Each structure stands twice: as structure tokens, then as C-alpha cells.
Amino acid sequence: MLMHSYEGVHQQETKMAKNEVKLIGYWGSPAALRVEWALKLKGVEYEYIDEDLPNKSPFLLQCNPVYKKLPVLVHDGKPLAESLVIIEYIDETWSSENPILPQDPYERAMARFWAKFAEDKCVPTTVGVFSKLGEEQEKCTKEARENLKTLETALKGRKFFGGETIGFVDIAVGWLGYWIRIVEEIVGINLLEEETMPLLSAWVQDFLDVALVKERLPPRDKLLQLNKGFREQMIASST
Incomplete structure (x- = not known):
């Protein structure tokens, strides 16, 4: 009876270890943030490991020896x-x-198409406004x-890119709405105009109001100061 109980505990511990999920991220990383949103949407319990970017941990380098970047999911x-x-991967x-x-x-x-469009087109040009x-x-x-x-145009007739609820494109692109307002404040240029982009402007607010999204947003003042420092470094390195 005792042996049977021990085996049951051992099997449970093994199962817990097999299902263990860790996320290596950084509090100010948009890429890590969208992975957290996906985990939250799926109700997955995970351990969050916040990296010190200037001093990358051996664990990060071991988990991502190719790019040596975050985020990294360990499942x-x-x-x-x-x-x-x-x-x-999380979705599947x-x-x-x-x-x-x-x-x-x-x-x-089409969801993959629009996520890639944002990654290839919207992000680089927004970074250009920020750094040039x-x-x-x-x-x-x-x-x-x-x-x-x-x-x-992908929002026509929809509240979210995913329809009535957030989906792949929302999670992939959602951070951009939060960061753009910070970019606008730092450089003094309005990129996302409510008059010319009413659907996208409304989507930004609707997305940021979703409870699981709002729960993991970095503190705005802290993020503003971080990005001011990034801009100074970028401009100094280009002059």
C-alpha cells in the first residue's frame, strides 16, 4: 500500500516536471510580452525569468545558442x-x-500574412521614426x-483582428499600439491619427482594455524612460 502511494506521488511529480513551462524574457521586451499574452489567453501556468540584458545569463545562452536573444519558451x-x-507552438x-x-x-x-506584414513593414518604419x-x-x-x-484594412468590419475576440494578429501586433504612443511622445510626431485611422485607433484602445493584456503591460513611465535612453544611444551611434 505504501509502495503504491509512493509510486503515485512519483508519477505526479514526473508529470508536473514534464508540464513545466518557463519563459525567459525582459520586462521591456515587446516580443516577450506577446508570448505572455498567448500563455495568459491559454490559461497556461508558467515561471517568468526576467533577464538582465547587458549580462545575459548562462541559462539564456544555453537555451538559445543560435541567436542568443529572448524570448525563449522552455517546455x-x-x-x-x-x-x-x-x-x-502554444496554440497547438x-x-x-x-x-x-x-x-x-x-x-x-491571412492571420500569418498580416502578422508578417506588421513585422516586416510597420515595425521597421516606426523604429525609423524613433531612431532617425x-x-x-x-x-x-x-x-x-x-x-x-x-x-x-484588415480590421474592416471587426472589433479585433481576430473578430469579436483577440487572436494571433492582435497578440502579434498589440504591443505596437502601446509603444507607438510612447514613440510619439518622445519624438513629437503623431503616427496613429484618429481622424485618418479610426478603426486602428479604436482597436488600440479596445485591445489595451482586455483584462489579460492590461495585466501584463509594462509601467508606462518606466518604459518611457527606457526608450528615451534607447533613442539617445541610437542617435549617438549614427552620428
Whole structure:
């Protein structure tokens, strides 16, 4: 009887270890933030490990020896890098709870398309507005507004990119709405205009009002100071 009880406890401990989830991130990292949103949406319990970016831990370097970047998800002892890849893994692994990607193959492909569009077009031009000066900044500002306006077309007839609830594109792009307002304050340029982009402006507010999203947003003042420092470093290195 005692042996049977011991085996039961041992099996339970093994099961807990196998299902253990760790996320290596950084409090001010948009990529880590969207992985947390995915985990929260799925109701997955996880241990969060906050990195000291200037002094990367041996654990991070061991888990992501290729890129040496975060975030890294460690599930059942197996590490996985790249935030969008991680989000898809989370969706497939914990498939019974709140689907992130659409079930329809076409809609699923389009969700990936818009997430990649934002990653390839909206993010670089917004970073350009943040890190450039003069004519280069003006060019990036024009392109950033055009790209955001294009992204807005995916919201036609929808509250969220995922429909009535948040989905893959919302999680992939959601941080941008929070960061853009900080960029605007630092550089004094309005990128996301309510008059010209009413759908996207409304989506930003609706997304940031979602409880699980709001719960994990970095403190705005702290993030503002962090990004002011980043901008100074970027400008100094380019002059």
C-alpha cells in the first residue's frame, strides 16, 4: 500500500516536471510580452525569468545558442525561440483552450500574412521614426503612416483582428499600439491619427482594455524612460 502511494506521488511529480513551462524574457521586451499574452489567453501556468540584458545569463545562452536573444519558451525541458513561432507552438500544444489562430485554413494563412506584414513593414518604419533625424525621419514617418493605414484594412468590419475576440494578429501586433504612443511622445510626431485611422485607433484602445493584456503591460513611465535612453544611444551611434 505504501509502495503504491509512493509510486503515485512519483508519477505526479514526473508529470508536473514534464508540464513545466518557463519563459525567459525582459520586462521591456515587446516580443516577450506577446508570448505572455498567448500563455495568459491559454490559461497556461508558467515561471517568468526576467533577464538582465547587458549580462545575459548562462541559462539564456544555453537555451538559445543560435541567436542568443529572448524570448525563449522552455517546455518539458525543451527550449524554443522566436516569439511568433512560440505563439503558434502554444496554440497547438494547449489546443483545447481559446484558439489563437483561426480554424479556417484561409483565415489562418491571412492571420500569418498580416502578422508578417506588421513585422516586416510597420515595425521597421516606426523604429525609423524613433531612431532617425531630419529627412530620414520624415521619410520613415510617411512610410510608417502608410503601413499602419494598410494594416488597418484588415480590421474592416471587426472589433479585433481576430473578430469579436483577440487572436494571433492582435497578440502579434498589440504591443505596437502601446509603444507607438510612447514613440510619439518622445519624438513629437503623431503616427496613429484618429481622424485618418479610426478603426486602428479604436482597436488600440479596445485591445489595451482586455483584462489579460492590461495585466501584463509594462509601467508606462518606466518604459518611457527606457526608450528615451534607447533613442539617445541610437542617435549617438549614427552620428
